[in-house]
Each structure stands twice: as C-alpha cells, then as structure tokens.
Amino acid sequence: MAVIGLLLVAATSLVIAQTRARTELTFPDLPGYVTLKCDFHAHTVFSDGNVWPTVRIEEAWRQGFDAIAITDHLEYLPHGKDILTNYNRSYEIARAAAEPLDLICIRGAEITRGEPPGHWNVIFIEDAASLEATNYLDALKAAIDQGAFIFWNHPGWKQAEGKSVWYAEQEAVWQKGWLHGLEIVNGLDYDPIVHQWCLDRGLTLVGNSDAHNPVGLDYGELLSNRRPVTLVFATQRTKEAIREALLARRTAVYCTNAVFGSETFLKPLFEQSIEIVNPDLRIKAKGHVLVQIRNRSLVSYELAAAGKVPEVTVPDRVRLHAGKVSLLDVQAKSDKLSGEKALALPFRVKNLKTSPKESLKVELNLTVTFKPAED
Ligand SMILES: [Zn+2]
Numbered sequence: 001m002a003v004i005g006l007l008l009v010a011a012t013s014l015v016i017a018q019t020r021a022r023t024e025l026t027f028p029d030l031p032g033y034v035t036l037k038c039d040f041h042a043h044t045v046f047s048d049g050n051v052w053p054t055v056r057i058e059e060a061w062r063q064g065f066d067a068i069a070i071t072d073h074l075e076y077l078p079h080g081k082d083i084l085t086n087y088n089r090s091y092e093i094a095r096a097a098a099e100p101l102d103l104i105c106i107r108g109a110e111i112t113r114g115e116p117p118g119h120w121n122v123i124f125i126e127d128a129a130s131l132e133a134t135n136y137l138d139a140l141k142a143a144i145d146q147g148a149f150i151f152w153n154h155p156g157w158k159q160a161e162g163k164s165v166w167y168a169e170q171e172a173v174w175q176k177g178w179l180h181g182l183e184i185v186n187g188l189d190y191d192p193i194v195h196q197w198c199l200d201r202g203l204t205l206v207g208n209s210d211a212h213n214p215v216g217l218d219y220g221e222l223l224s225n226r227r228p229v230t231l232v233f234a235t236q237r238t239k240e241a242i243r244e245a246l247l248a249r250r251t252a253v254y255c256t257n258a259v260f261g262s263e264t265f266l267k268p269l270f271e272q273s274i275e276i277v278n279p280d281l282r283i284k285a286k287g288h289v290l291v292q293i294r295n296r297s298l299v300s301y302e303l304a305a306a307g308k309v310p311e312v313t314v315p316d317r318v319r320l321h322a323g324k325v326s327l328l329d330v331q332a333k334s335d336k337l338s339g340e341k342a343l344a345l346p347f348r349v350k351n352l353k354t355s356p357k358e359s360l361k362v363e364l365n366l367t368v369t370f371k372p373a374e375d
Pocket residue numbers: 110119153154
C-alpha cells in the first residue's frame with residue numbers, strides 16, 4: 001500500500017514538474033537594449049480579479065513575461081466581504097512568488113473613477129494605501145511623489161461607440177506632466193485613436209492584458225498569439241531600467257500578430273529577427289533562386305512589395321512565418337545579367353505599424369551572382 005502511495009506521489013510530482021514550463025515570447029534584443037516582455041495591468045482577488053496573486057505570477061512566468069505589475073483597483077473591491085482590504089497585500093504576496101522565478105514584479109494600483117477622468121494605472125509606487133484620496137488629482141499627485149509612471153487605461157471603455165475622447169481632465173493631468181503613457185491595447189482591443197494621441201503628444205505606448213480571470217480562461221487556445229505584450233527596450237533586465245525605458249518612451253506593443261511602435265524600434269526589431277539562411281545566391285540566365293529567410297521572432301511578418309528593382313522580380317506578397325524558414329522566389333528579369341550585384345528589395349511590413357495608418361518600410365538585402373545565358 002505504501003509503495004503504491006509513493007508511486008502515486010512520484011507520478012503526481014512528475015506531472016507538476018512537466019506542467020511548470022515556460023513558453024518563451026521570442027522577440028530579439030535590439031542593439032544596445034534587451035527586449036523585455038511586460039504586462040503593466042493585472043488584477044487579483046484583492047480587487048475585482050478572480051485569482052490569487054501567486055497564480056497571476058506563475059501564469060506570467062509560464063507565458064514568457066519578464067515583468068508584471070499588480071494593479072488592483074483602489075476604489076472597487078467587490079470581494080471586500082471575503083478578503084480583508086489591504087491595498088499593498090496583493091503585491092507583497094505576488095513579489096514573494098515572483099522572486100524564485102526571477103520574474104520582475106512591480107507594485108502598482110489602478111485609481112478608479114467614473115468617466116471622465118476614468119481609470120489610471122500608477123506603477124513603481126512605494127505604498128498603494130497612501131493613494132487613498134477623495135480627489136483623483138490628489139491620488140495622482142501622491143503617486144507622482146513616489147516616482148510613479150502613470151498611464152490612462154482603456155480610454156475607449158464606456159464611451160459612445162467605443163470611441164475614445166480626450167477630456168479636459170486628461171488635458172489637465174497631461175499639462176501637469178503627470179501623464180506618461182496611454183493604453184493603446186487593452187485585452188484584445190487595439191485603439192487607433194489612442195495610438196495617434198501617443199504620437200501627437202509624445203506619450204509612451206503601453207499594451208496590457210488587464211487580466212481579471214486566469215488568462216487561459218479568457219484567451220483559450222490562441223493564448224500565445226493573443227495576450228498583449230508591452231515590449232520594453234531596456235538597458236538591462238531590472239525594475240529600475242524598465243522604469244527608465246518607459247519614461248524615455250522606449251516601448252512597442254504586441255497584440256494579435258501585430259507590433260505597434262516607432263520606426264526607431266520596429267526597424268531593428270525586424271532586422272534582428274531575420275536571417276538569410278543561404279546567402280550564396282546564384283541565378284543563371286533568366287532563371288530563379290529560392291532565398292531561405294529565417295524569422296526568429298514570434299510575429300509572422302506580412303510583407304507587401306513597395307517598389308521594384310531593375311534586376312529581378314519577387315512576389316508582391318510574402319509571409320515570413322514566425323519561428324520558421326520561409327522561401328522567397330527571386331527571378332532574373334533578363335538573361336544578360338552578369339556578376340555579383342547587391343539588391344535592396346523594398347517592402348512594407350504590413351503588421352509592423354508605425355502609426356494607425358502607416359506600416360514599416362524595410363529593405364531585404366541580398367547579394368546575387370548572375371551568370372548570363374551561354375551563346
Ligand atoms: Zn480599468
């Protein structure tokens with residue numbers, strides 16, 4: 001009996017060990033920066049979430065994140081009859097669980113008012129309890145005094161037709177220099193109006209899960225492709241470096257196989273993802289060559305031709321599959337070409353968005369050796 005019991009224990013531990021595995025979010029580092037995968041908006045049972053803080057942490061680790069902020073509502077505590085009100089407790093429990101996993105856990109809170117002014121996340125605070133205030137401006141000021149990075153959450157929420165409005169309240173907070181970023185993605189929703197505001201006003205792009213349930217419950221099988229990620233380009237993998245990068249606007253936002261950000265970061269992100277597997281390319285006469293292009297990132301890049309080169313033709317549309325090697329068929333236009341030529345094939349990457357309407361322009365650089373047709 002004891003032996004069977006031991007065997008059962010052993011089998012159970014094996015299953016747990018196998019389940020406790022991390023799926024990496026594969027985005028390349030940029031020259032001079034590490035690319036950190038972050039979620040700055042998540043709830044637990046200490047406000048209106050449905051998970052204990054330790055679950056939020058292990059879930060983030062398993063889903064490939066480097067950092068997560070625990071941002072329970074200060075003013076909306078529907079579990080108040082079951083869970084003692086303690087504004088700092090969710091972070092304390094979460095941080096203890098994050099430490100052995102080497103996950104960076106950031107103390108935050110969601111200052112929660114009707115619209116306007118709506119909901120504000122304050123992260124990198126020291127004491128969530130000290131933000132209790134009748135006037136939301138007093139709460140924001142207290143957060144600023146603690147060195148907070150502040151962003152306005154889900155601006156389109158509860159607005160007519162979901163259309164975000166920049167209210168006088170936002171203008172006032174922005175004018176004070178207290179508003180640093182905006183959520184352009186919340187859950188599965190990308191908001192182009194908010195993206196444009198970030199560009200016009202010089203605000204940091206942020207995209208978060210705003211998870212209340214276990215994330216797998218809301219996202220299902222499409223999890224790896226759907227849960228939003230704020231990519232932070234930091235000088236090192238520390239909490240303070242994340243804060244510095246956020247204030248310096250070095251972010252991009254990933255959501256449903258698209259990345260939103262400035263050319264400064266999207267261009268190296270694309271270039272560092274891509275590798276030509278067979279660089280020794282040769283075309284004889286009016287023949288063709290199959291270029292093998294490896295894409296190390298988890299974004300399947302959707303390329304659309306953005307011009308022509310005199311020597312060769314390439315397909316108008318090319319998909320560089322995430323984590324795979326894709327083929328690009330390059331055909332010579334003439335049988336008279338000869339010698340080695342450097343080609344810069346112009347494309348737009350349709351799902352790397354530098355603004356709501358524009359996508360990133362790139363060049364695929366190939367060196368091809370042509371051999372003319374024999375007479
Ligand atoms: Zn909210």
